[in-house]
Amino acid sequence: MSADRYPFREIEAKWQRIWEERKQFRAVEDPGRPKFYCLEMFPYPSGRIHMGHVRVYAIGDLLARFKRMRGFNVLHPMGWDAFGLPAENAAIEHDVHPAIWTYENIDNMRAQLRKMGISYDWERELATCDPAYYKWEQLIFIKMLERGLAYRRRSTVNWCPSCQTVLANEQVEAGRCWRCDSEVTPREIDGWFFKITAYADELLEWCDKLPGWPERVLTMQRNWIGRSEGAEFDLPIAGRPELTIRVFTTRPDTVFGMTYAVLAPEHPLVDRLVTDEAERRAVTEFRAEVARQSEIERLAADRPKRGLQLKAKVVNPFTDAPIPLFIADYVLMGYGTGAIMAVPGEDQRDWEFAKQHGLPIVETVKRPAGWEGEAYSGDGVKINSGFLNGLSIPDAKRKAIDWLVERGLGVAKVNYRLRDWGISRQRYWGAPIPVLYCEKDGMVPEAEKNLPVVLPRDVQLSGKGGSPLAEVASFVNATCPKCGGKARRETDTMDTFVESSWYFLRYCSPKFEGGMFERGAAEYWMPVDQYIGGIEHAVLHLLYARFYTKVLRDLDLVSVDEPFTALLSQGMVIKDGAKMSKSKGNVVDPDDLIRTLGADTARLFSLFAAPPEKDLDWNDHGVEGASRFLNRVWRFVITHGDELRAMTVNMGGATRPPQSPPFAVRPTTEAGVAFRRVIHETIAKATQDIERDFHFNTAISAVMELVNALYAFEATSHDAMAAGERAALLREAVETTLLLLGPIAPHVTEELWSQLGHAESLFTRPWPEADPAALVKKEVTLVVQVDGKVRSRLQVDVGTPEERIQRLALADDKVQPWVRERAIDRVVVVANRLVNIVTRA
């Protein structure tokens, strides 16, 4: 550390204090001003912030401060996603109550965040573990229950043996727990679900109406919803008129190619179809084999398809032909009806299975000439398909469905991959599900007047399975709100993703006691104009929040259809090519960095090293460079303070400090005009980079170039122009630099701004505007190419006629040798850019 470094520690503490005292970033609804709701995904209070936090909050704060300077009324809140498993694990390990652990972590992280100088409205801070917060979630749960959007059922769920709880489908990654990476096992359990599937179509449709979202995220959501259109119909079973097998297909046009059918091994019908003990044994063995092998084979590249033929046969209703019936591992109980019609001619999986088992393959679509592939899924005319022959695939689909409907055998059907959201968690540190089980009335929702159902404080946490709340007698034993008799409380808690599905609404009126949020405040602030967060939430949180918002809309609580207008998915912070982790020893601690180089430096580097959506490779030398740059700005203002301050009386005759650039500076010298053009080109570029492109890194580059030009101008302008002109330009350049840099490095710029004599905060000033007069160019340099290769340059006045440019280019000394011996084919002139002389070969 050098003694020459500017006193960032004092400055940062000073301005953080002043901003707080002035309540400068408090957001107040003001219908007279356009609003901008800027939100970064709130953190889980793990105890310490990491570089990923620094990055996302630096991005958010840049935008929040920028938008304020652009005249927007900005809402920029911060809070804590405070329920969750780590608190319970900490409780078990260190014998500390989850609430104490959580709130201590919040205090630590709040202190760390404050040191970053982010412009939050801290009066809106919230923690989701606060009963005043989850009370409203419980109320909405009851309303969802009334509308059938929340329901209870027994189902096979994803069970994480390590977390000792159920996981939603979205929380299972490649068969493993998203949090602890343990292998997930299926388990039959009663649990609560949110009917997100009721919104599948709307969630999908709106994917096309979110132009501010990255295509990548929308694609992931579309795939997750997984809509497919087709038909569902019954296959009769030969000799068993009382039974049918319901199948789903997206290709009803191929029914004449159905040469066998397959049930998922665990399909309930299988047990009713087995005819004798031998077959039952074979089925049991097959099922065990599938269960045993599924995990290994899931990872195998080319999984062979296992199957067992049943003695029963089904009938193809289109041909009346009896066909074999199998159970096979490639048919999943969890999708469609758990049973398929197999069409090996047009489905690759069926084709492979058919080949292995020697089953007939019928082609029902005419192959293109020279087709040598296996199953064919392309376009073509129907063949071998009875009454569908000669039709196109879409026409045949329609006609096949009509045929099924007329005979009452089937219907057109849309299927989704999306499952309902299982929200029951067998954990303590979460929001209680507000229902009771009464001996007389059965399942009863808690009465609204009894909300919130508060999480009891005294609980034994062992981590050994089962809901910890079930052990708390005072919690479990309750009164039925309906009959007043004895009732038992639900002991599961809600998935923590429920809390994060609406926190952005609560920020609009975080202290409102009359409901989830105040309608007027939500109408003013919603939707979030810019949401910023990691790609890891592409389906989980972002899909749930969209769903929950639509539910609240349908409960007539809010008017918006979607919560987030625009989404910025920022990349990870990595170091030495790997994600920062303790085990790799490549962790950079934000606290250390802020202590040694300052928050402004940490923020500047986070924004400069890479565009926001890319991964950021942390580099200690690079951080030094960011620090050096801020020092350079500091040093200039301090060493030229007197000259710069003197300008306050000379600006356009005013006796107060000038407003944001452009100033009324009209340089008379060539050097002055050129420098002023640099200033205003920088404004134009930085503004566009930030506002339109989110290219914060290049915006910073532009300001660096301005500072370089500023030093150069200072060194050469003493004798080149009148002192007044020089000082005015220096002042305009310095103020421009501070304003452009303000949202990126707020403390140092605010300090220098005040040192220039400004009484008001830099962040109350408008963002500078490029002066069109300063951008006007009289001359341009044209590149002169011969056959596409640069041979010379030409200085010409703007607006020089093309014909004259051609003449000048051809006569140019450096061009002459290249064209003398050759015939000129043509000369291309691109205005203000280049001349290309094309010769004939």
Place this chain on the structure above:
RNA sequence: GCGAGAGUGGCGAAACUGGCAGACGCGCCGGACUUAGGAUCCGGUGGGUUGAAAAGCCCUUGGGGGUUCGACUCCCCCCUCUCGCACCA
């Protein structure tokens, strides 16, 4: 396998709508100031090549083709990497 995105100096990166490839920063080299410099300032820095120098020339954006006066940018084929989904009927 399918889907999405990406491949540019020693490194992070830049290049508007097809128009000077490598801005800005790091690192490195040289110089200044200095008892000292890991501070600061100034200059240089893609590769090859001709030249004493000034100044040129050739090559270069993963590879190969194409369109164009002109391609990092558009089109086709291939390779590599990252992310997501993973038998979805």
